[in-house]
Amino acid sequence: MKILRHTDADWKQTLTNLDRRAEASDAVREVVSSVVKAVRERGDAALIEFTAKFDGATLTSETLRVSQEEIDAAWNAATPELRSALEASHRNVFAFSRKSMRQDWHGTNEQGAEVGEVYHPFERVGCYVPGGTAPLVSTAIMTVTLAAAAGVPEIVVCTPCGRDGKVNPGLLAALKLAGATEVYKVGGAQAIAALAYGTQTIQPVAKIVGPGNSYVVEAKRQCLGAVSIDLLPGPSEVLILADKSGDPRFIAADILAQAEHGKDSQAGFITDDVALLDAVVAEVDRQCQTLTRQDQLKPVLEKGVFLILTSTLEEGARLVNAYAPEHLSLITEREGDILPLIRTAGAIFLGNHSPVAVGDFVAGPSHTLPTGGAGKSFPGLTVDMFQRRTSIIRLSRESCAKSEPIVRAFAEVEGLDAHGRSVSIRGE
Template sequence: MKVLSYRDPGYVEFVQGLKRRAIPGDDVRDLVSGIISEVSAKGDAALFEYARRFDRVELSKESLFVSEAEFAEAKKAVSPATKKAIAASLKNITEFAKRSMRKDWSYRNAEGARVGERFTPFERVGVYVPGGKAPLVSTALMTAGFAKAAKVPEILGATPCGPDGKVNPALLYALYAAGVREVIKIGGAQAIAAMALGTESVSPVDRVFGPGNKFVVEAKRQLVGAVSIDLLPGPSEVLVLSDKTGNAEFIAADLLAQAEHGGDSVIGFVTDSKALIGKVQKAIGRQLETLSRAEYIREVIEKETFMLHVKSFADGVAISNDFAPEHLSLVCAEEKKWLKEIRTAGAIYVGNLSAVAVGDFLAGPSHTLPTGGGGRSFSGLRADQFQRRTSVVKLDAGAVKKSLASVEEFARIEGLDAHGRSVSIRVEN
């Protein structure tokens, strides 16, 4: 892991490099572009070929979608404890979503026109759930659960299956509980392309949601226009920003928990207490030996983890805002003061007891959050992203008359006399 103090050579250069932009490499861009073109041109056949190549599974039109029998088998296979945990998470998601959805509104403007907005759910959305080393049951809930709360009529799920053609039963049960009735057994950029463009078997969606690896993220980026997207959530990140009040054992546990995702995960710890860095390092060493996924975690700790000793807590806050972490754990004596200064984090966990994993699984807000520096431009997934906004304007005779002079002046300035005439004709008649 990289450990630097503000006094060390290379510190300034390293910190400057933490101000990231989520820009893909040419190799990723070109590969994804090719996959999208193949799916667009060949449809189902391209999906089956990529499933064979990447997931080592033979799929057909008959096995592309999860069947009703597979949903039923999953329900039987899942333990009561898992069902209870899924229900608890969905309950919190639904209650959180209800409070964050936008409501219709209207008012009369200065000319007397009735103007406002109405919000309706998208008719059909796609939610992507990554495969890989673990069944991300919580991701199914943190995407489809919000769609269900927003009353989206049709939710298409996409997740890669195993070589046996099966999807993890707990994941399937979670998708079903969250309102998903269609699931394609496809992962990667090809799944995003299928949902956005459609194939012979897959009906296209209006908007695509969900996290993924760099190829999934790039596919979403390239397909904007064919479909709308939620945000660009990639591999997991955490930044712990702590003063001397931080509990080293808790901090180490949060760092290890996010490193557990493996792959391209990014793990950071910033503090104005040099002594705390040493304590956290020792705690990581102790705790790592007790974890079942130690092999994956150790690689992330060695290659993708940094610890910075900053001159002041204010410097740490500045670094956090430049880094724009997916998850920020803020541990300090003056919580209210410093919380106000955090601007770019996807989600903030305040205090020693606020484990990031509670937000990942249960608390209510979605854990689908911007990564790679995207927090400067995007917010995390929200219920109102499943709503289509439409503005509404209604004028009566008095409002048209009061609007005429200003409209005619704009029409004169812009040389659009038909615009002016479309209003004056209503006043004259």
């Protein structure tokens, strides 16, 4: 773990380093570009080749898709405890989503024209659900459920399979409950390319949502334009900002919960209280020894965890905005002062008893959130991202006549006389 203090000689450079922008390395960009090109040109053959190379599974065009029988069997085999947990999470996420949907509206402008907006669900969307070292069953709920709540009729899921060519049954059970209509055993950048451009087996979608590793995120970036995307949710991260009221046991537990994602995950802790900083360091060391995923925890604790001592909590809030964390845990006796200062966090968890893991699994808002500094530009996944907006305009003869002088003035200054004529002719 790196410990940084406001008294360090290189403090100003530390502040600069925390001001992130979401971008991929040249190496990642090159790899993704070659993968996307291969899928566009060779379709299923490229998917099968990449699945063998990266996942160690042997598939054919006929076995790329998970059968409905497999999905039904996974649900039937799920334990009562798992079903109960999935159903509780699904109810909260669905209810939150329905309350968040944008609604049609109509009104009139100053000239008397009828104006408004109408919202329709996308016809076909793709949800990416990561696999990797842990099948993200919760991501099935946190993506597919929103699409179903919005009324999307075709919800396509891509997720990596195991070396045996099968998808984790718990994940399949979650996908069935959430409302997936198609599930494919494809992961990585190749899955994003398949969803964007289509193959012989997978038909293209209008929008792609969901988190992934740096290759998945870069693939979404490169396919933008051919398809709509939600945001850039990459490797998971948490930042904790706390004053002396923070409980070091809880803070350490949240850091370790984040670190067990492994790979490029990050966890940070910012405080203005040196005693709390020391206590958290001790708690992380103590609790880490009791956990099972040591292979994932140790690399992150060495390179991806940082603790910062600031002079004030306000300075800590400025660092939060520069870092733009996926998850922010805010623990302070001065919540009313500090919370309004936070502008760039994907999701904020308030108080000692609001663990990020509850947001990961059951709270209600989607856990698909911007990472890597993308929170400066993107919000988290919301149900209205599955709704296509269309504006509506209707003019009467009278409102058209009232609009004509304004259009004429714009048309004259822009040199577009046909525009002006298209309005004035209706009053002749």
